[in-house]
Amino acid sequence: MSIAPSTERGEVTIRHLSKSFTLNGRPLPVLRGLNLTIRPGESLAIVGASGSGKTTLLRVLAGLEEADAGEVLIDGRPVHGVGAERAVIFQEPRLLPWLTVLDNVAFGLETRGLGKEEARAHARRYTELVGLQPFENAYPRQLSGGMAQRVGIARALAVQPEILLLDEPLGALDAMTKIGMQQELARIWRDEDVTTILVTHDLEEAIYLADRILILPREKGGEPKFIDIDLPRPRDRTASAFVRQREELLALFGLH
Amino acid sequence: MAYENIDLSLAPDFQGSRAVSVLGTRLRAVVTPFLTRYGLVIAFLAVWQVSSTRGWVNPAVFPPLDVILAALWDSLASGALLDDIAISLQRAGIAFAAAVVIGIPLGLFMGQVKAVEQALDPLLQFFRQTSALALYPIFILLLGLGETSKVFVIFWATLFPVLLATIGGVKEVDGKLIEMARTYGAGRLAIFRRVILPASVPAIFVGLRLSATTALLLLIAAEMIGANKGIGFQVMNAQYNFQIPLMFAAILLLALLGLAANAILVLLQRRLCRWSQPGL
Numbered sequence: 055m056s057i058a059p060s061t062e063r064g065e066v067t068i069r070h071l072s073k074s075f076t077l078n079g080r081p082l083p084v085l086r087g088l089n090l091t092i093r094p095g096e097s098l099a100i101v102g103a104s105g106s107g108k109t110t111l112l113r114v115l116a117g118l119e120e121a122d123a124g125e126v127l128i129d130g131r132p133v134h135g136v137g138a139e140r141a142v143i144f145q146e147p148r149l150l151p152w153l154t155v156l157d158n159v160a161f162g163l164e165t166r167g168l169g170k171e172e173a174r175a176h177a178r179r180y181t182e183l184v185g186l187q188p189f190e191n192a193y194p195r196q197l198s199g200g201m202a203q204r205v206g207i208a209r210a211l212a213v214q215p216e217i218l219l220l221d222e223p224l225g226a227l228d229a230m231t232k233i234g235m236q237q238e239l240a241r242i243w244r245d246e247d248v249t250t251i252l253v254t255h256d257l258e259e260a261i262y263l264a265d266r267i268l269i270l271p272r273e274k275g276g277e278p279k280f281i282d283i284d285l286p287r288p289r290d291r292t293a294s295a296f297v298r299q300r301e302e303l304l305a306l307f308g309l310h
Numbered sequence: 311m312a313y314e315n316i317d318l319s320l321a322p323d324f325q326g327s328r329a330v331s332v333l334g335t336r337l338r339a340v341v342t343p344f345l346t347r348y349g350l351v352i353a354f355l356a357v358w359q360v361s362s363t364r365g366w367v368n369p370a371v372f373p374p375l376d377v378i379l380a381a382l383w384d385s386l387a388s389g390a391l392l393d394d395i396a397i398s399l400q401r402a403g404i405a406f407a408a409a410v411v412i413g414i415p416l417g418l419f420m421g422q423v424k425a426v427e428q429a430l431d432p433l434l435q436f437f438r439q440t441s442a443l444a445l446y447p448i449f450i451l452l453l454g455l456g457e458t459s460k461v462f463v464i465f466w467a468t469l470f471p472v473l474l475a476t477i478g479g480v481k482e483v484d485g486k487l488i489e490m491a492r493t494y495g496a497g498r499l500a501i502f503r504r505v506i507l508p509a510s511v512p513a514i515f516v517g518l519r520l521s522a523t524t525a526l527l528l529l530i531a532a533e534m535i536g537a538n539k540g541i542g543f544q545v546m547n548a549q550y551n552f553q554i555p556l557m558f559a560a561i562l563l564l565a566l567l568g569l570a571a572n573a574i575l576v577l578l579q580r581r582l583c584r585w586s587q588p589g590l
Contacts, residue, residue, distance in 0.1 A: 116493060117493070118489060118492070118493065136492055136493050136495060137495075138495060140493075141493065141494075142490075142493045144486070144490065146486060148486050148487055148489075148490040150487060150504070150505065150508070151585050151586065152508045152509075152511075152583075152585040152586075153585075161491075161494060161504075162494035162495075164504075165491065165494045165495050165496040165500050165504070166494065166495050193584075193585045194585075195585070195586075213494065
């Protein structure tokens with residue numbers, strides 16, 4: 055089930071991508087000539103120790119950072135800057151506190167030119183999808199962390215992106231909420247035709263959600279590793295195959 | 311039998327005291343918050359009234375409250391103070407409006423363009439620290455002793471709170487929200503209109519309230535220095551003529567004006583910033 059692409063759109067190709075930051079006047083390379091192709095409709099999880107450049111990679115893909123060298127192609131076309139075919143879900147919900155839940159979900163539709171009422175009608179569907187319909191007139195300060203992040207997810211889905219970029223979206227949630235949200239994300243991804251690129255530091259989350267995991271090396275000269283996750287969906291995190299997968303992954307990090 | 315008797319005799323009494331205590335609880339629920347909030351004001355006014363009528367303080371300097379209120383009523387009813395109120399409101403109003411119309415847009419601009427803000431900030435800080443009243447003689451030299459210099463000195467002092475608060479508000483806007491808007495294709499104008507402006511509104515209101523207070527403060531000072539009309543002039547004039555109740559009446563009027571201006575701004579703020587209000 056994992057590999058069969060459900061759509062021909064949403065293919066991401068990364069060619070020789072390099073990016074350095076300057077730290078105390080010295081260049082600090084975080085990405086060194088990375089090559090990667092993500093199939094349309096695939097769920098890729100990117101893991102790696104802190105400093106491995108996983109968030110930087112996601113920000114380059116989002117168009118929020120410029121790469122030093124190399125290029126990013128979406129459906130074969132090179133991209134620069136942000137674009138309507140991509141949506142980002144950040145670690146913080148980043149909701150506008152003066153807008154209601156519904157208007158926050160409609161935000162991306164409105165900035166992309168939809169009229170207010172049309173945007174709201176469309177947003178209502180996605181508010182319902184994440185189960186927040188009873189709260190559509192609430193303000194962000196009245197929501198719990200998990201609910202706020204759902205609004206962020208609905209806002210990103212509402213613009214119907216080909217590619218969904220997630221930067222540790224559940225990293226700030228408590229363990230119980232997190233598991234519930236992982237189940238919800240798995241359900242949403244099954245129903246929506248979207249390529250997902252998820253940066254996470256949670257290996258279990260990566261196995262639960264992804265078709266393939268990319269492990270970014272931290273050391274200079276290290277090679278990125280790919281691991282296919284061929285577990286049936288919906289996934290059961292207590293199944294022996296799941297646990298074995300988790301142990302193998304931990305072993306790769308030298309933690310087992 | 312004995313128990314029955316006791317019961318019968320106690321029952322009505324018991325019920326009666328219960329009813330009283332329910333009424334008492336309700337009354338307390340209304341009175342307690344009122345007293346916590348206004349108790350000290352009421353006590354202050356009571357002490358004033360009693361010490362004046364009893365002669366503990368010189369009633370010629372501190373007239374009893376009823377005399378002050380009567381003086382206020384007389385001067386309002388006869389229309390004597392109405393002209394002064396009108397001219398004072400006009401001076402403060404024009405100055406405040408000018409400060410708002412110039413300060414908010416300028417602040418929104420300066421807050422967004424770092425180079426402009428950095429270049430202008432030392433100058434602003436210098437002007438802000440220079441008392442507007444110290445500059446009043448210069449304004450009089452330049453603009454004459456008429457209305458213009460009065461309005462200008464009030465405007466000058468009123469401009470800085472709203473300008474600096476607006477700059478601060480814009481600079482405090484969460485960069486993560488701007489980045490989020492960018493990923494949804496929002497351009498400069500959309501980011502300004504949909505993120506920066508609404509996020510700055512609470513800070514702007516802090517500036518507006520400070521500015522309103524400053525406007526009234528400077529109004530009185532300007533009217534005391536060189537005017538022949540206005541509430542500030544009346545305070546001075548009444549004192550010269552030893553019409554002490556009238557002097558206090560004018561002071562009371564000023565306090566009420568300040569309270570009213572603040573109340574209007576608070577009301578407006580509640581309407582515009584419903585999202586940031588607790589207890590929603």
